[in-house]
Amino acid sequence: MFYLSNTFQEFSQDYSNLFEKDNLDLFFQKVLVERNSQLSGYYDLPFKDNQEIFDYLEHNAKFLDSITNIIVVGIGGSSLGAKAIDALLSHQNNRKKIKLHFLEHTDPIIIQKDLRRVKYEDTLFIVISKSGLTIETTSLFKYILARFCLLKSDRKHHLVAITDSNSPLHKWCQKEQIQNITISPNIGGRFSVLSAVGLLPLAILGYDIQGILQGAKQISNNFFIKREDDILKKALFLAKNETKYPINVLFSYSTVFRHFNAWYVQLWGESLGKLDTYQQKRGLTPIALIGSIDQHSFLQLIMQGPANKTVTFLNVENLSQKPLYIPDISLDGLEMTDFVNQTSFNQLLKLQCTSTKESIMLQNVPVDSIILDTLNEQSVGALIFYYELLTSCVGILLQIDTYNQPGVEFGKKILREKFTHS
Amino acid sequence: MFYLSNTFQEFSQDYSNLFEKDNLDLFFQKVLVERNSQLSGYYDLPFKDNQEIFDYLEHNAKFLDSITNIIVVGIGGSSLGAKAIDALLSHQNNRKKIKLHFLEHTDPIIIQKDLRRVKYEDTLFIVISKSGLTIETTSLFKYILARFCLLKSDRKHHLVAITDSNSPLHKWCQKEQIQNITISPNIGGRFSVLSAVGLLPLAILGYDIQGILQGAKQISNNFFIKREDDILKKALFLAKNETKYPINVLFSYSTVFRHFNAWYVQLWGESLGKLDTYQQKRGLTPIALIGSIDQHSFLQLIMQGPANKTVTFLNVENLSQKPLYIPDISLDGLEMTDFVNQTSFNQLLKLQCTSTKESIMLQNVPVDSIILDTLNEQSVGALIFYYELLTSCVGILLQIDTYNQPGVEFGKKILREKFTHS
Known part of the structure; x- marks a missing residue:
């Protein structure tokens, strides 16, 4: 089955040494070692049975049939994944008519709205929340507990938590039933998007979460079993050129990718921006764009600005929606634009993607x-797992810990001090 | 009147030579020369009377009172500015209950929606559209002409065009009345946001467009009459460090800035990414974030990734909304988060901004x-004009044409060829 066509060779003209079989084999072994080390458990997520999710769905079937809103209280990795996948699949018939909100901003304007x-x-x-101690999440959680009196015994079933086993939040849940x-x-x-963090809300919305995992599994098997080497090569290219091309642009052609873009930015930025084994500042800077609209915003800089960027184009070959055509109208004086008449908007978008890509390659x-x-x-499952694997591979080459985020702790400490001292 | 507090000195410890009076004077003269050259007319926009807009509002007063939707057909600079300002001011009481849509994506999913x-x-x-020849805008324009039969004589008043004088679109309007x-x-x-492009939709929505221009005028006068030099110094710092800090992050604390961020990215990227007088690729790469949410996404990279970024924090001292408080609830095992109890969410957001800023400065x-x-x-008018002036100043230092965008033409040409040859 064909999900991803990664025309990576376009990157790679002069990298034959880097891409020698021995080098790729060595690199592959390092990925295998990391996977087996259980430094991160995400590698195994496509192969889980997720019985807890299906049990929850079964036990709460009647209640879940009655709801019209889901409010996810969570921030960053706790919200971006499900939001991305829902936006990519919301055109499907199996998507139930449930509104999905994410309460993640401490911005009072948005909370009220x-x-x-x-x-x-x-x-x-x-x-x-992994711990329950994220300040935005817990503050918002307290707010909804108070506003909706969710700890009354007849309302508790309106609440479900996803958290690390044995975390403070997990213990609180057990105590409060x-x-x-x-x-x-x-x-x-x-x-975490392929764990309950993403899969539980997506399953309640009606999506086939086994299908998502199946797509991810395919990418995992291509990499670990079939030993396809496109991800290894792309990682080698990007890490090797960390200084020459410090910025990686993802140019996604369709607004349905808007939240996927945000997920990519977090995955890439927070995973790869790290001190390495030698305490050197390493990393690659992600930028995510939407085509064709950002052709009118950012393309000029890619074309004629500093040569410090790589660009990955992401688009969809076949959209299932009914096509919408540009009418065959000619306006006096504007005939120059008639060459696209009777084209479908989707076809126009695809050709804009190709044309922009070609113009960038010429630079x-x-x-x-x-x-x-x-x-x-x-x-979509394949796309998610492709990017997760790619991130791990680049992280290994940069000699960093891809899975922690020590840099965000400093600001949290300063915040706490401001409260304690005021 | 105080609108902007730019604590630029934080940038500037070791730049006393660069900031000598003679150097600043010389630079100021260059800006003045560019302004007087009329290379761009935007410098004068805060001082225009906009009689055409007020005439339009007066002649169409009854009709405009009856509408509940505005659909702007335009892309890039034709949509980003009004969208940004509306998002920043939509909490105000003078904002009429008119829905504002932007038809800018050729993405069929979005058009239908x-x-x-x-x-x-x-x-x-x-x-x-400046010319009427932008392919997305004209295609979408034809689509709405056909779908809503807007050229019927009794429907023409539902349509108004904003375009360059004597452009093909202007001539078409005259012919079609x-x-x-x-x-x-x-x-x-x-x-163009301070011209009719931004001001007409904003005026129809009920905003005080004279107030917007007044804020812009204040910044203009601070710069050109009072000779305040904070913008000159900031531009000197950024241009001088073009290679050391090729990436400029705008970290805006409140979701109301989301569209302003997009406006900034276009302004900065498309204006500054250029071949200079010596055909060298120049430019600075803009990235725009929203706090606190992107503390959980991009902050790690700023803290421990490569030292190739400057960061500008943007926030609002006093929000007019009724405050919303974090309830005084203590959850068993989660007491560590109680230090923010009884704080307003807005206060939390402000302190998060300060804490993050301090943690970044320590790096x-x-x-x-x-x-x-x-x-x-x-x-808001002041903020807009501040960024426009800053962009012009950096452009002068980079020795580029800040106001053109030749790089985006290549892709358009390839697109046209694909149609002609297929």
Whole structure:
């Protein structure tokens, strides 16, 4: 089955030494060692049975049939994954008519707006936090507990938590008899979308989560069993050129990728921006764009600005929607634009993607493409796991810990001090 | 009146030579020469009377009172500015309950979604294009002309065009007797928000456009009359460090800045990414973030990734909304998070901004701050003009043409060829 066509060779003209079989084999062994070390548990997620999720769905079937809102309280890795996948698949018929909100901003304007029309009676609240100690999540969680009185015994079933096993939040749930699903502590937020963190809300929305995992499994098997080496090569190219091309642009052609873009930025930025074994600052800077709209915003800089960027184009070959055509109208004086008349907007978008790609390649900017044959659970699962594996591979080459985020702790400490001293 | 507090000195410890009076004077003269050259007309926009806009509002007063939708057909500079300002001011009481849509994506999924509930009877369509030859805009324009039969004589008042004087679109409007407002051809898209391009939709929405211009005028006068030198110094710092710090991060604390961020990215990227007088690739790469949410996404990379970024913090001192408080609840085992109890969410957001800023400064990342005292027409106009002036100043130092975008033409040419040859 074909999900991803990664035309990576476009990157790689002069890298034959780097791509020698021995070098690739050695690199592959390092990935295998990392996987087996259980430094991160995400490698195994495509192969889990997720019985806890299916049990929850079964035990709460009647209640879940009655809800019209899901409110996820969670930030960063606890929200970006499910949001990305829902946006990519929301055109599907199996998507139930449930509104999905994410309460993640401590911005009061947004909190008010998001909760304006929400009644607890038809709402499931999902609180997601590895520890329960994330300040935004816990503050928002307290707010909804108070606002909707969710600890009354007849309302507790409106609440479910997803958290690390034995975390403070997990213990609180057990004490308060709140339903919960635990995840393994070695699955970090930004690598957690294929665990209950992403899969539980997606399953309740009606998506085929087994299909998502199947797509991910395919990518895993291509890499670990079939030993396909496109991800290894791309990682080698990117890490080797860390200084020459410090910026990696993902140029996604369709607005449905907007939240996937945000997920990519977090995965890439927070995983790879690290001190390495030698305490050197390493990393690659992600930028994510939407085509064709950002052709009118960022393309000029790619074309004629500093040659410090690689660009990955991401688009969909076949959209399932009914095509929409540009009418065959000629306007006096504007005939120059008639060459696209009677084209479908989707065809126009695809050709804009190709044309932009070609124009960038003519500037010798390193370019590659990811083409999804269509948008469905399998292709989206594949895309997610492709990017997770790629991130791990680059991290190994940079000699960093891909899965921690020590740099964000400093600001949290300063915040706490401001409160303690004021 | 105080709108912007730019704590630029934080950037500038070791730049006393660069900031000597003679050097600043020379630089100021160059800006003055560019302004007087009329290379771009945006410098004068705060001082225009905009009689054409007020005439249009007066002649169409009854009709404009009846509409509930505005659909702007325009892309890039024709949409980003009005969208940014509306998002920053939409909490105000003078904002009429008119839905504002932007038809800019050729993505069929979005077109269908945006137009689903739109009826021509209660809608004003504003088509914005300097020439009328932008392929996305014209294709979408033809689509709405056909879908809503807007050229029927009794429907033409539902349409107004904003375009360059004597452009093909202008001539078409005259021939078809479509109302239109022209802008001067020397006002480029991304510098056009303070012309009719931004002001007409904003005025119809009920905003005080004179107030917006007043804020802009204040910044202009601070620069050109009072000779305040903070923008000159910041531009000198950024241009001088083009290679050392090729990436400029704008970290905006509140989701109301989301569209302003997109406007900034276009302004900075498309203006500054250019071949200079010596045909060298120049430019600075913009990245825009939203706090606190992107503390959980991008902050790690700023803290421990390569030292190739400057960061500008943007926040609002006083939000006019009623405060929303974190409840005084203590959850068993989660007491560590109680230190923020009874704080307002807005106060938390402000302290998160300060804490993050301090943590970044400790890593020796160059940081500055823009603080708006409050969000209103004046402060937003000031913010817009501040960024436009800063962009011009950096462009002068890079010895580029800040106002053109030759790099985006190549892809358009390839697109046209694909159609002609197929």
